Amino acid sequence: MTPEWAYGKTTIKPDLIRKTAREMAKAAPAVIVHPGRHVTWYGDDTQRIRAVAILNALLGSWGARGGFYMKETAHLPHETTPPFPTPKRTWRDAYPGQFKLASLALSSGICDATIPSSNRSCSFKAWIVYGTNLPLTLPNMDNTLNAISHLDFMVAIDTMPMEVTGYADVVLPECTYLERYDLIRTSPHREPYIALRMPAVEPKYDSKPGWWIAKQLAEKMGLGDYFPYDDITELLDWQLKEVGSSLEEMQKIGVKKLERTSGPLYFSKGENIEFNTPSGKIELYSNELAGEGFDPMPVFTKHPEPPQGFYRLIYGRAPMHTFSRTANNANLIDLKKENNVWINPKVAKLWDLKTGQYVWLKNQDGVISTYPIKVRITERIRWDSVYMVHGFGHSKKELTRAYGRGANDTEMITKVMMDPIMGGTGMRGNFITFLTEKPEEVES
């Protein structure tokens, strides 16, 4: 593979690739290649992120100053509870023989794992959906709704009404994060820290904090011993006192840094570091992956390209909306009531499109968007792609403010490339074309 070959794939000029590589080498080990967020794209994502990690390793940035520092997380003690029971079956039983290397439960394929099948001895029977609008979040909405119909029971816990709360058997309304206590936040950082999340106002109506919902459900099920406190403030205060603070102090200061106990931020020269791998060293070649039948080193895989007249669908977020869950909120609709489709000026010229015009989208599998979407002609998107914000195009009339506004990107995502190693849902392989006239197949 040469920079010239990469140029053909990326449109980044070979001398720019060389120049960048040399600058990074010169600056090593004070270089970071950050993996980014929302990184499941094409189904080969584990390998791609592994390639990023390998690149960091080659530059020596793990544990180097200016590279990846050795993070530390604060540890708070857990309350004493009776021992947790061992489940007879775990989520892995719903995916027999697959994803042995995945460490977290999957949402990808959860709908297929809910619809009974002769391939498996068991399926998911009930869902507790906490803070996610599954019908719009998972690709292939029809499949999601089909799965829901096979459930014995579905509970939705959320702060605002959305499709998922409409399909649930029971809705447990949670108050927003500004109205409740949550567990102490301790995410990894240079110095371990604790952060208090406390209410700023009283909850409205009958909405309750998540901890209260969990505790009340536990009490009703006779599992009250797993919540050895009446109010979560007792637990928080106890935990904070164990690390040298208190609820009172944290209510005043909010965030507190603690002392590092895991050693220095950076490796020292000549130090013998043991990594969390079978050999103890950084493994560029992975026997574990080879053992499961996957590529031990990342290999270039060609990703699907758009056919003539089609453009890659890129979806994303807008700062004023939280995915599809806030599309019905009056204040947020005032900021953004519909999404638009970003089209490069070169493409707009080809199609004779104007900013503000409405077009219907049709994807590579012939699916047409239920609602039209407004065009935004902008230089901010490449000429082979289009971009739209996720979470609009709601077709439930009960969502009175969100109904019919914008287009639903989930509708357009019919091709899912699942990562065989860990089950990540790659949705960037869908392509759309424009229909400037209202198509007959669309019901108004």
Added chain:
Amino acid sequence: MNEELFISGRNIPNIDPYLNIWHWQIPIYLFLGGLAAGILFFAGLFTVMGKEKEMETTVKWATFLVPVALVLGLIALFLDLKHQLYFWRLYTVIRLQSPMSWGAWTLMIITPVSLIWAAAYMKELWPGWNWKMKILDDFDAWVNKNRKYVAWVMMFYAVILGIYTGILLSAFNARPLWNNSILGPLFLVSGMSTGAATIMWMSKSHYERKVMGRIDLLLITIELFLITHMIMGFLAGPSVQLEAANLFLGGQFTVSFWVFVIILGLLFPAALEVLELAGYKVPVAVPAFLILLGGLIFRFIMVEAGQITRYLY
């Protein structure tokens, strides 16, 4: 490509996507105000020149229209206000820097003056007319004795009324189309021209029609001159004014401006006037009506186009 857009969903009624907060009420008022100013000016002028006998319509009968026009104009303005219960606040202060304040006070003075002027001719219009109260009869007599002094006052305020309608718009520096110093004199001349046209139309005296016709011809020429100057000024000005001028030179107002205001409202009546001077018989209603229509449409166009022009976005 350069793109500028609101991304927080701003879409304020009457402000976005472009300003359209003043509607028909303002151009109607500007037209009626200009018309009134024109009539009053000529009434005062010919009184001062001692020509009441030859220019009867100018000095007496046309002025009966003025209080009606001013009251209708004031009603239009009142309808335009959005906080109508507080309209009286206009008359609690005099703000010299605000042309709208000038206008409020000028109207406050000139409406009664014009009413008095016209009312003092009631006895001539209807010989049996009686004011029924001694104080009014005395006042009538006083006014008629001191017509010349009242005429000077009236002329002064008529000019202010006529010119302030333009200065009102030109004081808004955020609207590049209006923000030029020719607009005041232009509106004054246009107002006087519509006044002269009305008088010409109303008059039964051939002599009077000839005089007002010639005056109107002169006013139209000046008006064309001022409009040319205004557009030339835009074309030599900053980019926002170039864009403003382009509204009339290829933009959305090109046809309505050139056809209705310039050709039908100014050039064609002027041509008819010249023909009349050359001896041809022209029915007076035609040029008069066209001048009035042109004046009205001119103000409609200026108010709408002016709100569209802007500095930002």
Added chain:
Amino acid sequence: MRYAMAVDTKKCVGCSDCVVACQTENNVPIGFCRDWITETVDGSYPNVEIELRSERCNHCENAPCVRCCPTGASHIVDGGVVLVTHDECIGCGACIQSCPYDARYSHPDGYVDKCTFCMHRVEKGQLPACVAVCPTKCLYFGDLDDPNSDVSNALRNRKYKVLADEAGTNPQIYYLI
């Protein structure tokens, strides 16, 4: 005392928290706003630059809206803040015509409304609502005459610009670029 605001365009992300905070703090009806976010995009893919600005009334030193107001409802108070006395406003719209920034709007109740720099909060020693909620802390507010105020510090070391300089209004919202 001269109140002013600085907006760091390099830190603004367009989240519009300032818009919602202002709406809730000042009871601005939905569909209207006293502040808003403008995005400017220059260049051509892939060399594109965007600038995000949180905009509002500029509380100009040479405010045309104050000059044009026939009743004096639009006035300037101590600190150079332009305010509107609702009971003196007749709703004529002259101020709306004279603002080059389209910062004013006609409130459904009849009077003209706009950003007030949250004077009711500033008087109590608090910051305006938009400044208080900004998650990237890109808004600086304070007294320009005080060399140690947030806004003076922000303007000291950075290049800045104002909007529609050529309109001659001498605006007091500075955009750090």
